[in-house]
Structure formats: C-alpha cells, structure tokens
Amino acid sequence: GQQVMQIPQYQHVQEGEDFTTYCNSSTTLSNIQWYKQRPGGHPVFLIQLVKSGEVKKQKRLTFQFGEAKKNSSLHITATQTTDVGTYFCADSGGYQKVTFGTGTKLQVIP
Amino acid sequence: DVKVTQSSRYLVKRTGEKVFLECVQDMDHENMFWYRQDPGLGLRLIYFSYDVKMKEKGDIPEGYSVSREKKERFSLILESASTNQTSMYLCATYRGLSYTDTQYFGPGTRLTVL
Numbered sequence: 582g583q584q585v586m587q588i589p590q591y592q593h594v595q596e597g598e599d600f601t602t603y604c605n606s607s608t609t610l611s612n613i614q615w616y617k618q619r620p621g622g623h624p625v626f627l628i629q630l631v632k633s634g635e636v637k638k639q640k641r642l643t644f645q646f647g648e649a650k651k652n653s654s655l656h657i658t659a660t661q662t663t664d665v666g667t668y669f670c671a672d673s674g675g676y677q678k679v680t681f682g683t684g685t686k687l688q689v690i691p
Numbered sequence: 692d693v694k695v696t697q698s699s700r701y702l703v704k705r706t707g708e709k710v711f712l713e714c715v716q717d718m719d720h721e722n723m724f725w726y727r728q729d730p731g732l733g734l735r736l737i738y739f740s741y742d743v744k745m746k747e748k749g750d751i752p753e754g755y756s757v758s759r760e761k762k763e764r765f766s767l768i769l770e771s772a773s774t775n776q777t778s779m780y781l782c783a784t785y786r787g788l789s790y791t792d793t794q795y796f797g798p799g800t801r802l803t804v805l
Binding site for chain 2: 629673678
C-alpha cells in the first residue's frame with residue numbers, strides 16, 4: 582500500500598532559525614494536505630495543495646508541492662515558540678480516505 | 692464549526708478488559724475514522740466507516756472492531772485489551788464529497804492498558 586514518509590522525525594531549532602519538513606510518497610499524490618498538532622492537542626488542518634509545482638504561503642509558512650506530485654515540503658521562516666508541535670502531511674486523494682505521513686515533531690528553543 | 696467529541700480524554704484499563712471508545716460528530720459527515728498515534732509512527736488508520744453499518748479495515752485492524760449504528764456515532768472496541776494497545780486514539784470525520792474537504796479530529800483518548 583501507499584507509504585507517506587516525513588523527514589526528519591524530530592527537529593530542535595533555536596527560536597529565529599528556519600525549519601523545513603519533507604514529505605515523500607511511494608506513489609503519486611493526488612492532493613497534499615498539511616496538518617499541525619500542538620502538544621496535547623489534535624491535528625488541525627493548515628492547507629491543501631492540488632497542482633504540480635504549487636506553492637502557497639501562510640505568513641511565515643511556505644508549502645510546496647513537487648513537480649512530479651510525489652513529494653511536498655513545509656518551510657517555516659524565523660521560527661517562534663508558537664510553532665512548536667508535530668506537522669503531518671496527508672494525501673487526500675481518496676474521497677473516503679486520507680493517508681497521513683509519519684509526522685515531524687518540532688521543538689523551538691527560546 | 693464541526694464538532695467531534697470523544698467519550699474520554701484519559702482511560703486506564705487492565706489487560707483482558709473489553710474497552711469501548713466512542714466518537715460523536717455533529718456535522719452529518721458520511722465518513723468517520725479511528726486512528727492510533729504512537730511516537731515515530733504517525734497516525735495509523737485502524738478502521739473507517741463511509742456509511743451507517745458500513746466499515747472498512749484500515750492499516751492495523753487486528754485486535755479492534757468498530758460499530759456504526761447511527762451516522763453521528765462511531766465506536767471503537769478493543770475486545771480484549773493488551774498492553775501493546777496503550778496509545779493515543781483519535782477519531783476523525785471527513786465529508787469526502789470534494790477534493791477540498793479536510794478531516795476534522797476529536798480531542799483524542801489516551802488509553803493506558805496495565
């Protein structure tokens with residue numbers, strides 16, 4: 582079956598440093614969604630990318646969908662302590678099923 | 692706003708006990724899901740349901756069963772709890788009618804099996 586892997590699994594950064602998490606799929610992704618889970622919380626939808634090569638921005642967050650639609654990335658510029666959490670990518674291609682990546686846990690050191 | 696509630700935030704059970712986890716949603720979504728979340732393994736799909744009384748196995752269904760008697764309610768059952776089922780369990784709903792639809796998660800139940 583489809584596997585969606587994320588790297589790195591964990592990342593510690595100093596506040597103000599940049600951070601990137603990468604999402605790679607064993608099969609072509611239909612659409613890619615990104616979720617954020619704060620410590621002690623549940624995953625919350627951030628954004629969806631649909632088109633090959635698409636780039637979207639949300640303030641300090643930049644999301645990119647690969648040209649071959651087999652990978653995606655999330656880049657955070659100048660991290661803040663509020664960015665702490667686990668970031669998941671997910672393939673939302675199936676109308677009945679969403680396949681989640683393994684997640685990247687971000688720690689921001691003040 | 693979609694509201695997804697789960698019956699307990701924390702639960703402690705003993706090995707061999709039968710455990711019920713319940714999820715209720717108020718948005719009339721067709722699809723409901725049960726995931727377990729473990730460090731380093733992300734969200735793994737246990738079972739999902741796309742309609743009342745319908746269910747499909749996810750990636751790790753062994754040791755679990757589900758019930759969906761009403762559209763708004765999806766229950767996860769551990770027939771005989773074991774220590775390797777200690778985990779965070781998350782319920783989610785998904786309308787699934789458009790490629791722009793997203794999943795909405797409940798707050799999670801942290802289950803400890805002793």
